[in-house]
Amino acid sequence: MTTTTTAPTGPATAERSGLSFGGVLRSEAIKLTTLRSTVWCFAIIVLVTVGLAFLLAATFFTPAPLPDDGVQAVWVQVGTLGITFSQLVVAVLGALVITGEYSTGMIRSTLTAVPRRIPALAAKAIVIGVATFVVGLVSVLAAAFLPAGILAGNGAEPDFADPAAYAAFAGGALYLALIAVLSLSIGTIVRNSAGGIAASLGLLLVVPGVLSLIAAITSTEWLQNLSQFLPSALGNVLYAYPQDTGPVPDGIVALEPWQAALWLFAWVAVAFATAAVLIKRRDA
Amino acid sequence: MIEVRGLSKHYGSTTAVDDVTFTVKPGMVTGFLGPNGAGKSTTMRMIVGLDRPSAGSATVNGRPYAEHRAPLREVGVLLDAKAVHTGRSARNHLRALAATHGIAKARVDEVIALTGLESVARKRVGGFSLGMGQRLGIAAALLGDPATLILDEPVNGLDPEGVIWVRTLARHLASEGRTVFLSSHLMSEMAQTADHIIVLGRGKVVADAPVHQILEMAKGTAVRVRAPRSEALAELLRGDGVDVTADDGGRLRVTGITAPRIGELAASTGLVLHELTPLEGSLEDAYLALTQGEVEYHAGALPPSPDGSFPTAPSATMTAPTSATGGTR
Incomplete structure (x- = not known):
């Protein structure tokens, strides 16, 4: 390493630009793209989603010809099968965006540069949300179209001009983006990588199982209904192909995709608001 | 500002x-x-x-x-x-x-x-x-x-x-x-x-x-003196607020009198000096004096020596904790 023993300081830059939200957004985008973990996570999402789609398309078998909406449902299923996996990757990534800063001390640099703090958190949410949406959409569309020929060969030829299918694909990407932001908020609240990841994955994987188990044992309707409002259940509604499955049993809630989206936004809003209050108030 | x-x-x-x-x-x-x-x-x-x-x-x-x-x-x-x-x-x-x-x-x-x-x-x-x-x-x-x-x-x-x-x-x-x-x-x-x-x-x-x-807050700015006839010199300097201590190597640590004054006294009596050094470490002494009792984590039971400084070299006492600069959480 060379040592500069003379100590010239840089000339004062001509234009003295200041702190701006656009700048903070750029900064967070640089931060996200300059970590290997991000690149790996996004690559894994695309690979696994497309891989699973090929697996499902190749092994698909129908003894009798399906009705049109049945074919579309299968096609959407092929495209969105990977989301079950992607949501876990995205939850980890979302938590790490902030807990990685807490564990390394980077958060002190971040909050010194953006001392009002909430713009930094908001920028993180926007950047991870948008990036996840884009990667999620690419993975789902690739998973839907690349194996479509194989699927058609197995007796299910999808209608590529069906807006309901695209709504489901977009819903899947939106779900992943919202899970990333939810996980970022949880990570901000707990400020610890292991804790943040455990809490997010627990909410996605463990809580639904426990709730439905208890609901099944006690056959309580309200518990069954409650589990409809968990993020993962809301996501299922968002990225499933809307099929007419007959009348819903009395007293059981069935959400429309737009309702599911609103409830998911509510989850994210509450978690993000809590995170914002805490990051503003706590010592860094 | x-x-x-x-x-x-x-x-x-x-x-x-x-x-x-x-x-x-x-x-x-x-x-x-x-x-x-x-x-x-x-x-x-x-x-x-x-x-x-x-x-x-x-x-x-x-x-x-x-x-x-x-x-x-x-x-x-x-x-x-x-x-x-x-x-x-x-x-x-x-x-x-x-x-x-x-x-x-x-x-x-x-x-x-x-x-x-x-x-x-x-x-x-x-x-x-x-x-x-x-x-x-x-x-x-x-x-x-x-x-x-x-x-x-x-x-x-x-x-x-x-x-x-x-x-x-x-x-x-x-x-x-x-x-x-x-x-x-x-x-x-x-x-x-x-x-x-x-x-x-x-x-x-x-x-x-x-x-x-x-620096001036340092209690008793010290001067290091080396002389062939160190005992005679110590005898000459001692008294009226001047304190002289000898170390193993025969060097004298003199406090309460300035280096020029020591030189003048030695010259007037024809004593030869080999070294006459105002001690720069006095800032360390000032620091220790100021923060005495203010240190939260003492390094253990190091009893102060009679002249008020730590028994080890002052610089060593101060530089030892470099690797453990805490304060950061």
Whole structure:
């Protein structure tokens, strides 16, 4: 390493630009793209989603010809099968965006540069949300179209001009983006990588199982209904192909995709608001 | 210009910073001295808004840090060399910080060159030594070309060359009219760098004065004398406030009389002197005297020797804890 023993300081830059939200957004985008973990996570999402789609398309078998909406449902299923996996990757990534800063001390640099703090958190949410949406959409569309020929060969030829299918694909990407932001908020609240990841994955994987188990044992309707409002259940509604499955049993809630989206936004809003209050108030 | 007024920080029942008031003026290097755990880092963190004060206020250039339109252009901070994501390269770390303020990429390369990090700029920070991390922290502080610099233990972990570099840099920045505020627990370092010193002990300001005044606070400036007939010389000097102690090597440590006066006395009686050295370590003594009883973590049961200094060499006592500069949480 060379040592500069003379100590010239840089000339004062001509234009003295200041702190701006656009700048903070750029900064967070640089931060996200300059970590290997991000690149790996996004690559894994695309690979696994497309891989699973090929697996499902190749092994698909129908003894009798399906009705049109049945074919579309299968096609959407092929495209969105990977989301079950992607949501876990995205939850980890979302938590790490902030807990990685807490564990390394980077958060002190971040909050010194953006001392009002909430713009930094908001920028993180926007950047991870948008990036996840884009990667999620690419993975789902690739998973839907690349194996479509194989699927058609197995007796299910999808209608590529069906807006309901695209709504489901977009819903899947939106779900992943919202899970990333939810996980970022949880990570901000707990400020610890292991804790943040455990809490997010627990909410996605463990809580639904426990709730439905208890609901099944006690056959309580309200518990069954409650589990409809968990993020993962809301996501299922968002990225499933809307099929007419007959009348819903009395007293059981069935959400429309737009309702599911609103409830998911509510989850994210509450978690993000809590995170914002805490990051503003706590010592860094 | 940094103005701190009645600043306090309590953690539960513990008081880290206790009603601290001081002003750091531009155009000079102000040293912030104190033993580990004295509250230096906490005070600095409160100045830049990372920690919320329990009471009091801190302003930089007339405003709370967070209320500046371009904080990084007002104040450059090195709080902690490890305030960097270990998975990112040095250059990308600086690029991310620069982006918040729309600082040009050219400036990023400039501070990399300035801190001598060119060869490692594209390597991940996780593999950096403490010294390289320190340089990166200083690069980040200089990024916005700020009028005020706050550097917490900047020489910590640097090799001697690096220490001189930081010293030169601090002096240079101050000579450009900037406010330079740097902390250290090493008195000897401050003596060579700072114009003004604020001493903190157990969260309180113990002294706030120009370096030479802090020096004068040293109890009994000492002079080292070597003479072939040291006993005769000791006999001559002793008395009326003058204290002479001899060490194993036959050298005398004389307090209460100036070096020129010793020379004159020796000449007048025809005694030969081989050495006559005013002891520079007295700043260390001043520091110890000031912070005595203010040290939160004593190194154990080292009983003070009769002359009030520690039995080990003073410099060793002060430099030993370099590797354990705590205060950071």
